[in-house]
Every structure is written in structure tokens, then in C-alpha cells.
Amino acid sequence: MENPAFLAAPQAIFPALRARGAVAVGDRAVLLTRNADIATLLTNPEVFSSGVGVTETGAKRPLIPLQIDPPKHREYRKILDPLFSPQRMKEMEGPISELARGLIDTIAAQDEVDFVQRFSTQFPSQVFLTLLGLPLDELPTFLTMKDGFIRPESITGQPRGHEDSIALLTKTSDSIYEYFDAVIADRRAHPGEDIVSRFLETEVEGARLSHEDIVDICFLFFVAGLDTVSASLDCMMLHLATHPERRRALVNDPGLIPNAVEELLRWESPVMMVARVATQDTEIAGCPVSKGMVVTGLLGAANTDEQEIAEPDVVRFDRATNRHIAFGRGPHRCLGSHLARLELRIALREWHARIPEYRVPDGFEPAFTTTIRSLVTLPLQPGQAG
């Protein structure tokens, strides 16, 4: 899974993996690649749990709602879903478009920029600060916390399991708890239109979120809502930079952008996998699974499964239906999908309105990160026809 060739073009390897069905990885893990098997995994939480232990994040408490199983999970989603509905997110169209334009303004006249540094890292964090009602000058603090938590190894220069990286992770995790404690205390005293104020005031069937719940939800947004959008933007822009005819189709008809976002989410599947832990001895796709084993589904493989998707290896922006599961499936399906879609559509729309032509420099070899397929760098040359 960490092989650079696989990360650069996983779509080429998926058919061979799907042909093998469920694959046991040692005696503690199983890998699934067929759409129907992954559907079974994600829609049976009583057998395949999302509870703590599935993925070690470094947080002290379970991330809400990601690491909570039904029925408690349903209570959280009842409160959270309306706050992240398409209508609610649409209210942010103006401010998010402005953020995108502000960043693109600083890029358009350059000969070459690193898209990762100048756009894809900054944009989702700026959106999140706006959602939280925090000023943009908090961005450096915010990005330091994000990097210390998500990739401590890149700061310490030591592997994730090394004591220096663990120490940085723990320190950062403490500072994230403190940061959100302070934000929530402030919003309790001075409520506004931001998402934390809404968390504080929302009551569904007599249930309210506690202070600790809100801290843990905000913590999860760090993990779930920033790198996922950055990674999607990286994958999409590399794809469009290296497929000029598809890019021109978007420039000539921006109405295609929502479909293009769905198709590129399907094809690139930036969140590569989701994992569950078996709560009992069972089997999936004919493969025996003992209690405690981790079962992982490769979303990109499901999204290119010919049993589910017509012409899965053709990237086209005019699909009539596109039932991809890049946002997952079942009870834990992405809470932020409407926000993510809005961010991605706005970014592609504003970028192509201002920078219709761009290319990667000759000889550029993309290097992808694993688990979430983001790029380490993406040099783009605005104004140069690809």
C-alpha cells in the first residue's frame, strides 16, 4: 500500500486485487476490494465496529462521531446532520468563494507555484477557521497543530512510532484540546453565527451536546475535514493539469464542474481506505474473520468495480449516475460531504475562471502520501498551455 507506483496509479492494480476477493493480511487483518463486500463491511456496525482501536489517532478520547457505534452514533448524527446540510453549507458559498479568489489572486501572475503550499493546504484550513468564526490570522497556529497531529514524523524527522514523534503527537493533541476549550468558552459567553455557537444551542429530542462532545467533534474535524479536501484538490488538479482536453471542457462549460468533482472523487478516491474491527468471530466474502481482526475496504477499488459502475476505467464528466463511495457508506458516511463538495466546486470554478491554462513542469514525477492520497508537492505553471 505504500508502494509509490501503486499510490501514483492505484486504478491499474485494483482489477487484480478484486479478482482475489477478500485477502487475509497475516492473521490479524483482511483487505476487501469488491464494492459489494465493502458495502457489507460498512453497513453492519454491530459486527464490524468503528470503535476506538480500529485506527490509532493519538487523541485521548474517541473522536465523535467517527469512533462511536450505533445506537449512540445515531443520536450524534441527528444533532449534527442538519448543521451540515446542503442548505446550511450553501450559506457559506459567498465567504468560501472569496477565500478561494484571495488565494488565486496571489498565484495567477506567477511563473510557477507549488499548488500544495499556496492553495490546497491553506484553503480548507481557511474555510474551517471561517466556519468556526475565527480570524484568518489564526492560520499559522492552526496549521502547526494540524501538522503536529496528522504528520508528526514530518516535523521530528523520526518515524511515527519513535518516542520523539509520539511526544510531539501528545503535546499537539493537548494543545488542540486546550484550543477548542477556549473557543467553546468564548462562544458560550459571546454566541455568534459560527458552527460552535450552533453546536451549543442545538437541541434534538431533548438531547444537547456537552462541552466535551463539542471539543471531541471539533478535534475530529481536524482529522477528517482538512487533509481530505487538500488531498482531493491535489489529485484533481494533477489530473486536470495532465489531461488538457478535460480541463478545457471545464473552462468552456463551467456547468460541468459539479459532475467533474464527482467523477474525479470516484476515480481518484483520495481517502483510500476505511477500517472496522470485528466484534465477533464471523466471515466476510468467504474469508473467516476472528473477533478483534481489522477489516479494511479500499474505496478506490470499490469505485472502479465493473459490477457496480459502468465503464469504470473511463473518466467522463457526463455520467448520468455516479454512485461512488468516496465519502464512505452506511451510518458513518461523511458528515462533511456537502461542505467538501462546495469547497471543491468553488475551488475548481474560481481557479479555471482565472487560470484556464496551466501545466506541470517537464519531468515532474508526482509523489503521493499513503492512506490519504495527497501530493508532497505539485508545481504548476499558470498561463502555460499543457
Ligand code: HEM
Ligand atoms: C473530499 C473530502 C472528503 C472526503 C473524501 C471524506 C471522506 C470521508 C469518509 C470516507 C468517511 C467515512 C469514514 C468511515 O466510514 O470510517 C468520512 C467520515 C467523516 N467525515 Fe469526511 N471526507 C471529506 C471531507 C470532510 C469534511 C470537509 C468534513 C468536515 C466537516 C468531514 C467530516 C467527516 C466526519 C465528521 C466523518 C465521520 C462521520 C461519522 O462517523 O458519522 N469530512 N469522510
